[in-house]
Amino acid sequence: MTLEICANSVESAIAAQRGGANRIELCANLAEGGTTPSYGQIKWCLENLTLEVWPLIRPRGGDFFYSTAEFENILADISYCKQIGCKGIVTGLLNKNGTIDEERCAKIIAVASPMPVAFHRAFDMSSNLENSLETIIKLGFVRILTSGGKENAFIGAKKLKELVIQAGNRIEIMPGAGISADNLLEIAQTTGARNFHTAAKSIVASKMQFRNEASKMGGANADEFSYEQTDADKVKALKNILNQL
Known part of the structure; x- marks a missing residue:
């Protein structure tokens, strides 16, 4: 049983390792579903952590149909991850009609090789x-x-079970989205999957003493003095559940 944590920062990555995760999908901008992390974040995690680091390669939020410039950006990011020694990368591309972009995905596999590639929720x-x-x-x-x-893996558990059966031993189906200690056991038992993905995050209050409440870095309703971060205790709880299966 493998637990992958969606880590949105180096501190989240540290918490994931502390909690016993097997692997991180390193990303930025969870509010947009995740985008590519910085080169510095990737490098730091590789040099300072022992768990597997799989960066998310997604140049922006929104859909998964990309321009030529965006695709070139994707290939450049993949080349960097390969060069620096990432265990693998996570990405995915679609055509306008909702089918998998086979031509570009084949190019990604070729550029990444021998580094393995996982397909994300563009699927x-x-x-x-x-x-x-x-x-x-x-x-x-x-x-x-x-x-x-x-919407989440709990609601989609029945379909996930069908996908696990269809996939057989040919590829790993990893349930993700909305997985917590409250539903992991049921999702695991229903789907028959052996890999699971979650952010295991909590809200962290800012340690700033001075606060300018009048200025906003994000949206009008954004809280500038809190942020989401992986919670090591939540990771431990999830790992303990998997260890009992």
Whole structure:
């Protein structure tokens, strides 16, 4: 049983390791579903942590249909991750009609090789999950992060079970989205999956003493004096559940 933590910062990555996670999907901007972390974050995690580091390669939020410039950006980020020694990377591309972008995904696999590549929840936004699964297997991805095409993995558990059965031993199906200590056991038992993905995060209050409440760095309702960060205790609780299965 493998626990992957979606770590949105180096401090989240530290907490993931402290809690006993097997792997991190290192990213930025969780509010947008995750985007590519900085080179500095990737380098720091590789040099200071012992768990597997798989950066998310996603140049922006929104959909998964990318321009030529964005795709060039993706390939450059993948080349850096390969050069610096990442265990693998996580990405995914779609065509306008919701099918997997086979041509560009094949290019990604080639550029990354021999570094393995996982397909993220762009899969959930594809037009046919069963067909997309077969395409992703054919392309050579090693894992798919998915909620079963639903809002979260708990709601999508039935579909996840079907995907696990369809995949067999050809690729790893990893449930993710909304997984917590309250539902992990049921999701694991229902789906038959052996890899699980979650942020295991809590809200951290700012340690700033001086606070300018009039200025905003984000949206009008943004709280500038708190942020989300992986919680080591939540990671431990999740890992303990998996260790009992």
